[in-house]
Amino acid sequence: MSLLEHMPVTRRGRGLTLVLAAGMWAGLYALNERLWDWILYDGFGMDSADRVTETVHFFVYDTVKIALLLVLIIFVVTYLRSYMSVERTRALLGGKREGVGNVMAAGLGVVTPFCSCSAVPAFIGFVSAGVPIGVTLSFLIASPMVNEIAIGMLLTLFGVKITAIYVGAGLLIAIVAGWILGRMGVQKWVEPFVFETKLRGQPVDPSRALNFDDRVTMGIEEVGSVLRKIWPYLLVGIGLGALIHGWVPTEFFTTYAGPGSTFGVLIAIVIGIPLYSNAAGIMPMVQALFEKGLPMGTLLAFMMAVVALSLPEMILLRRVLKPQLLAAYVGVVGIGIVMVGYLFNFLLT
Known part of the structure; x- marks a missing residue:
């Protein structure tokens, strides 16, 4: 009930x-x-x-x-x-040229309800429905990276400017990375069963339209x-943030990933990949690190690595992508995150 x-x-x-x-x-x-x-x-x-x-x-x-x-x-x-279905999303993306399709896919990735786990089945559905692989990858990147939970919490914790930077940078990475991967002809590196998957491409039956209830x-x-x-990830993330907030000295972060660290962005990304705890769980840790003096560009790179290059997502993606495409995906997205981190560290200093 x-x-x-x-x-x-x-x-x-x-x-x-x-x-x-x-x-x-x-x-x-x-x-x-x-x-x-x-x-x-x-x-x-x-x-x-x-x-x-x-x-x-x-x-x-x-x-x-x-x-x-x-x-x-x-x-x-x-x-x-509830007004947007996977079928409708595929219908909007299907048949679009690369470039325009990448922009649309990245934008839809923001407003559709797919985290890094549920984005993988959506990826299968889009590819099987005939959506170009590069366009689909733009969606796959944007959906977990620029997700609604991260946007809402960033807006609450850090304000409009930082949130806009995060959204803009995430969309740019998704659009450019998807376009590059699409131009590389990576269809051959998608597992064959993906193309054989049959999903309905029809919208929800109008006779069963959702009502208010x-x-x-x-x-x-x-x-x-x-x-x-x-909730376990949430508690772990908050617990890490609490320990950092109360016990870890500021000098540790300013030395290894602070404003004076040449490799601070790279270090943050390397640490962020295995620390996946979901966007909501990692936000308290980001807040604690910000209060300890870490540059915002380094924190944005850290957060993007956590939600877009996490080990759990890579494990799921390996089910649908061959090692060559998975490596290309990680490389292109990783380079984009590194560039964004250093760029915004420069702009926000």
Whole structure:
């Protein structure tokens, strides 16, 4: 039984319930920091200047904050994306020339609901539907890299300027990398079964159009589904951020990846690839590193490596890409991330 079935039966009643839920969300978000201040400092008498207290406060406060942001972002994006199907996406991309198709695919990668894991089945569907391989790769790169969760959290944590840089850089990498790979004629390096996969290219039956209740139910169910899947990664990411925030000295980062480090961007990328914890889970760590003085270009490169070149995604991609194309994919995307990191370190100094 879904949560929606407990709501008032009328559309107006359900709308009122959603308004009340939004009010409760806003109240929890506004009171989050004060609540933990009271619990830790007044309730348990912990010293706010102590490193252990600082680490614990960072962990509990950010866990609740990120969870609340995820609930809001996932619900809103799921409701909006219910108007877009995989079949419709393929229909929009099919038959487009390279260049124009790469731009469209990268743009669709931002607004469609595919993370690095679910983007692989979408990749199979697009290729089997006749979408050019280079265009499909632009989608595959943009979908996890410029994802809605990262955009929403960057906007909340760092503001419009940094978010715009992240989105613009991610789209540029996706468009250029997809175009380059497409021009290389890499179709021969796609596993044969991908081209043999048969998926329906027809849009959803109009007689079963989604209504308001369906879309709200989808949002509620997606919130629960995503949180169940990512909560271990989320806690690990926040825990790493808390440890960095409270214990790791600033000198460590300024020495190896700080403003004076020639290889800081490269080091950040190398560290980021095996540290995959999902875009939401890595955001607290990015925030902690930013507070420790790391350049924003280095952090953008780090975050892009985490979400676009992660080991789990490479393992999944190996199921559909031969080693030659997988190596070319990693090389082209990696070079783009390195260039973006150094460029924005230069622009933002």
